[in-house]
Amino acid sequence: MRASNRSAVAVLVAVTLASLTLLPLTSDTSYIPLALVVTFAIALVGAVVRRLGLGNGVVLGVQSAVLVVFVLGIALSLGGAESNLLGQIGGLYSSAAEHMRTQAAPMPPHPGVKLLLVTAVGVVAVLTDVLVEGIERPAWAIAPPLTLYLVPALGLAEDLSWWPFVLLAVGYAVVLLNEGLTAADRWPRAVGSPDHPQSDQGTHLGYAARAAAMVTVPVLVASVLLGAALPLPGQPGWGVGAGRGADGPLQMTDPTLDLKRNLTQPEDYTVLTYQSDAPSGSYLRMASLPVFNEAGWQSSGISLQPGSTLPPPPGLTTDPARERTTTIQVGDFRSEYLPLPYAPRSFEAPGEWAHDDVSLMVLGTGDNRGEATRNLTYTVRSVDIEPDGARLSAAEAGMPVDANLTAALPPDLPPEIIDLTLEVTGDADTPALKAAAIQAFLRSSEFTYSTDQAQGTTYEQLADFLVRDRRGYCEQFAGAMAVMARVVGIPSRVAVGFLPGSRTGAGWEVGVRDMHAWPELYFEGEGWVRFEPTPSLVTGNAPPWTIEGTDPGGTSTDEGADPSSEPVPSESVPTVDTPSPTPSESSSAPAAEGSTIPWGRLGAGVGIFAGVLALMAVPALVRLRRRRVRLDLSGEMHDRVERAWAELRDTSVDLGRPWPEGSPRTIGQTVASGLEPGPARALTAVAQLVERSRYARSLDSHANVTGLAREVLDGMTRHLTWDSKLLALVWPRSLFTGPAPRLPERFRVWERFRVWERLPGRHR
Structure with missing residues (x-):
């Protein structure tokens, strides 16, 4: 198989496996065959256009055009409310964003989400092909598929299993395996030696598999160790630390x-x-x-x-x-x-x-x-927490143990919310009466209950709800009251759960539409007290202790009230004549905004980032270890000379410089012409030692081969820019494109990392 065709297959496999890592996000698996088709089309087009001898820019343009046409075709098949195609695509993407924002994973099927996932996979396929074939950086091909993996890894708070990462690693191993086979094909098949006869394709495959394993196995091991220390959200540790146990974040x-x-x-x-x-x-x-x-x-x-x-x-x-x-x-x-x-x-x-x-x-x-x-x-x-009305009316706003969170008023809260709160509570002279005024205001006829509003309680959404359209459902009602309570210095939080439901003969039944949100406010001596700002036709009467004028000795029969019951007449804004609060009175809550660190997602992000760094560092670590072994001062003179010569050759390859063919003397003269006088003389001396080592009957020399080699290496890199040095370190080309000489027996333990050592033409 041609190298370009094999690369196309490797890209197809890697991206297809990466697309499966999105499965935890959605229950709709119909995006998978579409993603497979678009990935196959992009890989096929790339292979065909390259076989025609056209440039990489043309390949990228044709692949992008194929992706655009494919996306347009899917959008047409999915339909939409817009009359024009571009508007239809925009509508699908917009609805997909809203669907993903409001639905819990795994999300139910949605046409916009399907289009978005297929588009993302197609873009990843194009970028992966560019890295593998376009700029010939297969080691970097992990980056585009990794973006697909990161979406569920960082976006989900639970149920992220180990198999998506394994799929990602297997796809990357296929790309490295292909690169190994391509590198093996570059070496002349007719060259051999008695110790190393001509290799066949099966031998090349074996060495290429070792190259891929050399990178992927350490990364998988590192991932397991990282998983022990930094478990992903929703996943237990590997026997170390608390993981998801009962004691810990x-x-x-x-x-x-x-x-x-x-x-x-x-x-x-x-x-x-x-x-x-x-x-x-x-x-x-x-x-x-x-x-x-x-x-x-x-x-x-x-x-x-x-x-x-x-x-x-x-x-x-x-x-x-x-x-x-x-x-x-x-x-x-x-x-x-x-x-x-x-x-x-x-x-x-x-x-x-x-x-x-x-x-x-x-x-x-x-x-x-x-x-x-x-x-x-x-x-x-x-x-049951059912405060006495009279006692609650006189209670001060307390300070809970988590006041840094529940009493914090954001300094950038829109002033229109603050102004409205002060206006609504201006006639109330105690914290509880201020809370009752806020509740009565929200339950009044000025507000309309509607589930058509978007999910959320952002600044903009609450400002729209309170000042402009005044339409929303329980999330906005509860969130608005909790914010307004903090404005007047009452600690607050929002609770989520279920309404009491409907009475049956044996008890109570709670339906799916009974899910509800309500605010809880904190008062000295009473603790956290439930309020109910959502309109009465939805929730029934508000708790009696939250309504000014209710008999303090009344019981909380409201908890089981029929949702159709009418609100009590006393539910109105208090009319006690009280001066408007001064700014100092209304800002008694701590000014610092409460903030928490999402340790689970932060740990996942750090773990994944460390895994990527470990992945990128493996070739550099192997190359540095090889250099140290080659420049070791021990061993016979013949071995030291060959090791030094191999290190000079591989360094030249890593720096992107050609290593000429010919005898050692010819190679030395050619390469030395591009060096300064000192390193040039050292390279000539090493070349002469190589010739004597290979062709003379004996090598009687006490030359400092290691010192000479280090001088040449310094000359090769002395005037390079920092980015060129970094590229040579992170992506040492010699690991995949050059042969390594055979070392003495004491160094044979490292031969398992010299993937191309036995390929034909290792003695250049």
């Missing part, structure tokens, strides 16, 4: 992704049922989002603790309203978060679980924690 998925998807399900269906010894239903809380910045409400790094007994509710100094026992049966609902009434005290659930002492979240820590709740039955013992 854990990277969590974003619960708001499931929130929007479940609220917009075309058909509501039951995801869980529960029975309780309390007379009313309960909000089932799953996750807590304490961090707020320009990207919206987010989770933070947490430290999980083992055991099924949780600490008392943070900040609660009074006796809880009641204790209850709840038995929950989950159906086909998959999550790493365990739905629990707030505040849980203990639970009994099969599987591996751990809890966070600050947020009282319980998360799965097993191998398949993304499906930890599926078909699960468990029991929870909890206490």
Whole structure:
């Protein structure tokens, strides 16, 4: 097979395997045959155009045109709302970005995502072909496929297995194997020696396989070691460190992704049922989002603790309203978060679980924690947080242990949000009354509940929701109230979970559309208190302790209220005449914005970056080791002379300079003509020693061969630029394109790295 054809096959295999690393992102595998076709077309076109003798620029242009035509054809077949083709493609890409932003992995099928994935694979195929054949840098061919691998490796928070990296490594090994065979083909087949007869293609294949293994095996070993120290998100360590165990940092998925998807399900269906010894239903809380910045409400790094007994509710100094026992049966609902009434005290659930002492979240820590709740039955013992209205009205805004996150007000928060908050709360004189005013404002007729809005709580989205269109769903209502609470100095966070659901004969049924978000505000002595700013037709009445004018002694019958019940008349903005707060009063929250370091993804990024560096460093390390062995002062004079000569030849090849044919004396004279006088004389002396070593009966010399060789090497590299030296170090061409001489027995252990040592023509 011609070298160009073989390279095309290597590119096809490498890119096809790399395209499979995207499978964790989507449940739609129909992109794979399309990606295979476009990769095959690009590789075939490259091989054909090169066989016609056209330049690399023409090859790149034709391949790019093939990719564009293919993308246009797919876009036509997928259809779209736009009338023109370019608008249709833009619409597909735009909808793909929104789909990927709002859907949890593996994403459901989407035409725009399919087009985007196929386009990405096609671009990677073109770039890989350019590196392998266009500029003849096959060692760099790992970079384009690596970008495909990095998308799920860094974008997913869990369930990234080991097999995508193996596919990537196998594809790279195929590229190196092809380069080895190509290098072997460059050497004359008719040249041989009694000790090293003419080699056949099978021998070349064996040496090429050793070359590929020389690079890929150390990288795979390094990856395993890196995986032990820096496990990827969602993956356990290899027996070292905490990994995903119950004691240590854990990277969590974003619960708001499931929130929007479940609220917009075309058909509501039951995801869980529960029975309780309390007379009313309960909000089932799953996750807590304490961090707020320009990207919206987010989770933070947490430290999980083992055991099924949780600490008392943070900040609660009074006796809880009641204790209850709840038995929950989950159906086909998959999550790493365990739905629990707030505040849980203990639970009994099969599987591996751990809890966070600050947020009282319980998360799965097993191998398949993304499906930890599926078909699960468990029991929870909890206490209800139902503050006395009068006591809450007089309570101060407290300072929780995570106030650096939950009380931080971003300094770049849009001023229109701040101004609106101060206007809404201007007549309220205590933190709780300010919170009640914010809730009443959001539940008023000025706002419209709609799931047509995009998922998210960024600055721009919240400003649009509060000041302009005033349309959104529970995520925007909860996020807006939590932000406004921080403006007036009340620590806040957003909780995600389920509404109480509908009462049945034996208990309560919770549907997929009952997934919900609500704010939790922190008050001195009361701890974290639930508020409900989402309109009443969706959630029923707000909790009585959050409504000014409600009887303080009233009970929390609202938890199980029928969603169709009407709001209580007292739900209105407080009218107490209170002076507007001064800027100092409204900025009592810490000014520093809370921030957390995503250790899981950071560790994954560092691990992958270190793996790439290790991959790039292998050829350089092998080459440096070879140089040290060759310039060793030990051994017989014959061996030292041959080793020094081989090192001079390989260094010349590494620097991109031709090593002429002919006798050692002729080679020495030719190469010395390009050196300064000192290195030129040293090279001539080495060439003479090589001739005497090979053709004289004896070599009676005490010359410092190593010193002479080092002087020549210094002369070869003295005037090179730093980038030329770096290229020669990172990509030593002699490892793949030049033969290495046979060493004495004491050095034979390194012969396994001299891939081309036995090829014909090794004695030049």
